[in-house]
Amino acid sequence: MDKRFLAIASIFASFVVVTSIVSTSRRIEASPSDTQLRSLVIKGSDTEVQLVSNLVERFLENKEGIDISVTGGGSGAGIAALLNGEIDVANSSRDMKEEERTQAKERGIDIGRFTVATDGLTIVLHPENQVRSLSLEQISAIYRGKILNWKEVGGPDMTIALYGRQSTSGTYVFFRDRVLKDDYASTMRTMEGSQAIVDAVKGDMSGIGYVGVGYVKAEGGAQRSDLSVVTIATPDGLQVSPLDTQAVLSGAYPIARPIYQFVVKKAGTESLIHELLTFEMSKEGEEEIGRAGFYPITASDRQENEAYLRNLP
């Protein structure tokens, strides 16, 4: 009995010693003595999470002593965390709501808006659905539950299965406010993330979904073959695709949108945020944006960003 106890105790003790050595040595590696550890916590939009992770990774190349974490959860979750003082930067695929601005003011938080990239919100269908083009009015009616069968828009005789995001999603809010201008049909299944919508529509002949344009492109930027991308028929008879850079940047694609980062102004993180945002607007940053399937910011967004950066130290 005593021997066994001794054996267990010694194993435990050596385990503790080894782990503490490993962890201290790692700590020494991570923070070279001449620079202090600087860190940022970024959270929010699922549409942006991959893009911003890639940007941060590239930004951190050849830099030491900086720790930046990027997580998803939805734009609403990011902005709520920003208002609750839990994070430094909120990724958001929608603008802040009026009530959120009021809450920020009440809490004395100074929040700035920075545009990261341009997204063409993309309507996706199962590849075997022969519908290729829809007008915004039709899309709106489908999601409001006014059009229930694909045959009403030139498709097969099938009940439409709606897939959307949860209310925490910026895409959910943007699409509702811009396209529906009303509540979603109550039959819409709400999914955990954009990838879940892609997976569901891929497997559902009668499905329709909406995601950021980055989600319909494969690794190299080419379009995925297992999803069909709807072109939008405009009132003046044009067919515009979210895959057409020109149409998205000129605004001819009607549901193009800037995607944002909301930044809390507070001492301590300002210089690091300044560096990161400046990098995001650089040539290298733009390259990463293209690689993630999104489009660069427009000239007017760039001017706004630059004005914002001038106000940061």
Add this chain to the structure above:
Amino acid sequence: MTVNSRNLIDKLVHIGLALAASVTVVSLAGIFALLLFFGGSALRQIPLNEFFFGINWDPTSYRQPSWGIVQLLVGTIMVTALAMAIVVPIGVGAAIYLAELASPRVREILKPAIEMISSIPSVVLGLVGLLFFAPKIAQTFGLSSGLGGLTAACLVAVSALPTVASMSEDALSSVSHRYREASYALGAGRWRTIYSVVIPAARSGILAATMLGLGRIIGETMIVLMVGGNSRAMPTSPFDPVRTMTAVIAIETKEAVTGSLHWRSLFAIGLVLFLLTLMLNTAAGALMRRRAIP
């Protein structure tokens, strides 16, 4: 060691153990107080009539927020009922097989295997459900999508299976052999003995196992969140998408700003969920006491 120091050690151990026991009570009281405080403050702002009898839960609506929990209650009850209908026959059946029929070798392999299910994290079950099981359900029943009540119930049933099967088996195995021998001596066969003697003798244990399984099913969040479909419509068949109270709390806490009405209203849902489970547990306790073999 003197008598005095031994007494001191005794006392310290006593105090330590009492503290350990009081942690449970304190945390229960604390959680209940929090739910009551924030949930109650939400319910002073939301008309009770709307909260308990309103069909629709949509605090972030484009038009006007609605705060009714009926659809969420129906979702929770539907998933729970379906899952219980699956897990009780399978769980208790497996327990009877293990306790009464299986050879010791089979039991040695099977029982740990069943218990191992409980080491599968529910998010993994949800993932398997989302990517493999839901498409299978859709195919089998000719649905456009398998994300709905039945799929969620099946997976939740799997997660509760070890609780029900393993605890029922314990209850059956602990029935004294004298009962069985007496039954055989009276000329009853194996089935007759199981049905009329062993199961009634183990009834309170089986009921307890079922109730624990029920608690687990009602509280299950991740699986229903991932495969339930979560739509606002009232489910009318097991294949329809469902939204449960747990899933709504999990989804909406992420966006609700601390202290806002939306945030507090989630505590109100939590309170309802807590009271529901408490009621079931109390009822189960009463049932067990009444039916216990004298």
